[in-house]
Each structure stands twice: as C-alpha cells, then as structure tokens.
Amino acid sequence: MTETQKRPYHHGDLRQAIIETAIAMLNEPGGWQFTLREVARRAGVSHAAPYKHFPDKAALLAEIALIGFDRLHVALASARSGAGNATEALVAASRAYLVFGLGNPALYRLMFGAEIGNSAAVHRDKRAMGAFDVVMDLLAEGQAAGLIEKRGVAGQAASVWAQMHGLTMLKLDGMLRPERVGEDAVEAALASFYEGVFV
Amino acid sequence: MTETQKRPYHHGDLRQAIIETAIAMLNEPGGWQFTLREVARRAGVSHAAPYKHFPDKAALLAEIALIGFDRLHVALASARSGAGNATEALVAASRAYLVFGLGNPALYRLMFGAEIGNSAAVHRDKRAMGAFDVVMDLLAEGQAAGLIEKRGVAGQAASVWAQMHGLTMLKLDGMLRPERVGEDAVEAALASFYEGVFV
C-alpha cells in the first residue's frame, strides 16, 4: 500500500494484526515493554484503535502468553509422538521444552512472568496446563511400565516440570556460568536428573 | 518532620533512602513497575534527585537485585551452618531457598528477570553467584562422604539449582495446581528429587 493509497477505514482483521505485530516486537530489545502506540503505528492504525479489541495492554499480553502455551503444548505433544517408550519420550519432551524456551526467550518469559497483570487468570486457563498434561501422562506410563521409579506421580511431575522450567530460566538469565557448571550444563543437568528418575 | 519543618536541602543519605523506598514498593501491586517519581515523592525529594545517585531506573533495579542475591546467600549459608551432614545441609539449604523465594516474590522475580535492562551484568556479578557456591560446596562434600550419587558435580549442581529455582517460580506463578500435583507439591517434588540424588 503506497503512501497515497491508504488502507480502507476498516482494517478487516486488526485484532490478529495487533497480536502478530506485538509478538514480533517481543523479540526486539525491551521485549514485552513495547508500547501499544508503536504496535498501532506498525499496524497502520491510530493509537486508540487497539482499545476496540483489547481492554488494555495487559489483556493483549495475556492473549500472547496463552498463544505461547498453545505452542509449547504442540511442541511437547509432537516430541512425544515421535519417541519410543515412556522414558525416551520423557527425555524427548524435556529437550523439546528446552528448545522451545531457549528458542523463544521473550515469549517464554512472558508466559511465566507476572507482567501480564492478571497472571493468575492466565495460569489457570486450561490452555496453560495442556503442556503439563503431556508430562503427567508420560510419567504415569513410565511407572506403569516399570521404567520409572515408583514415587508419587504428582510430586514427580512437579519435580520434572520444575527441572525443565528451572534449567530454561537459568539458561535464559545467563546464570549457568561455564566456569561453574561446565560448558554444557543443561545437558549435564538433564542427564544427572534423569539418572535419579529412571530405574 | 512536620509540614512546616522541612527536611534540610541535603537529604544526607538519599541513595539509601531511595533503595529502601523502592524495595518497599516492590511489594506493592505492580512490583518493580513502580515509578521513580513516586519513589522520589515518598523519599521527600524532587523527581530529578534520584538521578544524582542512579543513572536511570534500570540501575536502581540492578542494585536491588544484587541486594536480593546478598540476602539469598546469607539465608543459604545460615541454613548450612545449622545442619548436620552434607545431605541434611543440602535439604536445609533447599528449604531455605524456597522460603526465601516464596517469602519475597517480587524481589525474587526481579533477581532473575530481564527487566533490569542489563541483567547479564547483574548475573555476572560475583554477588549473584555467591548463593550458588553454597550448593556447589555441599554437593562436593556429600559426594566425598559417599552420601550423594557420584555424578559430575557441575551438572548435578545445575540440576539442584534448577530444581529449587523451578519450584520457586512455578509456585510463585501459581502453576502448581493442587488438582494436578497435589496440595503440597513443593514438598513432594523436593522429596522425589532428592530420592534420586541421595545414595
């Protein structure tokens, strides 16, 4: 659309355009601290237009966080379906989790941060828990097959998720110093962790 | 100081007052998104005064994050000195870690977030790594005493920290749903985790 050929008064699908523009801006310096006005400018509308689709900036961030959970769920389900037994699937899912988190740092941080104002509502959403269900299922399968230590599945699932989440966050924050925990700390930590989980 | 009895032109220790006021505001709704102007108001100075002590808001947040690491280090060292053998000390340190993180949610999030602009510099600071050293030492001691599985200490240390950090963050985010992981997920996860670490 050239300068002289303006977009029609009605955008057509501004809500989606705002979401996509905001996700793109997440990956720029400043991450989610982009401004709604800049999102509107890039989408080619006035600064007040987004308020017809989202009550405020926090609502837009909440929607993006849920999209992140959707994508994580897909990544884990995909890793699971391509693996062999439950333990292989669990390791594959863990790697997929880390690949996702480390490959989408700003989105991952937003998903688990308190920035979205009503993070409790986001984290209660079933879309947020879908990814966790994959882990629960694999642990139950592994225990049933005698491949995983028989402990409380719930506590074990929490432990597995904590390990994946903790490694992702510490790596993103640059806190896994090579001089302290070696060059490939994530791999080493995963190996150490699952050594204590598998039979 | 009454309304008519103004503070002398020179505050005396404004830098410290700004830090303390900002830490207090961290625990209010909005966390670190407080405004420097409001910090200055509460400290009883003009909105530009903080710029004589901190180049910008991010620098103030960075200093507060380091203070958080200092406090975490003290909590871990204290837990260690009050425990028996290395495994008891490791469990005690883990609990102290969780108590700290869960008791100071906004400060803990700031310590590990990307909000402070130059989080890399903060996380490279030796003050940030002090807490981690306590964990490294305990693992080495435990392995030497034959109480902990002999794996690469570095990878094991990363795994232990990831577990503590992951559990703290998931709990803070409200993602450990009782209907999914039970009522006392943190305790259960820690028990499950250390079952796989101790001999």
Next chain:
DNA sequence: GACATGAAGTTAACACTGTCTACTTACCGC
C-alpha cells in the same frame, strides 16, 4: 434504496512517566 444500529475506526485530551538541562544550595578542603 433508505434507514437504524452498532462495530470499528479517528481525533483530541488528560494525567502521568523517564530523563535531561540549567540553576540553586550547601558541604568540604584549603
């Protein structure tokens, strides 16, 4: 085709922010 209604835009305003500059006050060393 005319009309009413409402969605989806725009324009303008408000109150606030972070940060900077120039100025003022006062502390400190000599």
Next chain:
DNA sequence: GCGGTAAGTAGACAGTGTTAACTTCATGTC
C-alpha cells in the same frame, strides 16, 4: 573566605496508557 563540587530543585521535552466524543462504514431490516 574562597573555589570546587556534590546534591539538591525547577522546568522542559517527548513520549506513554487510556478515555471520550466523533466519524466512517458494515450489516440487517423493511
């Protein structure tokens, strides 16, 4: 007492999030 500098203040600037009132146009009904 003076000079230099630290530590304040006053004011300005460019920007923000959000709201209200208005404009444009899409849609449904007759």
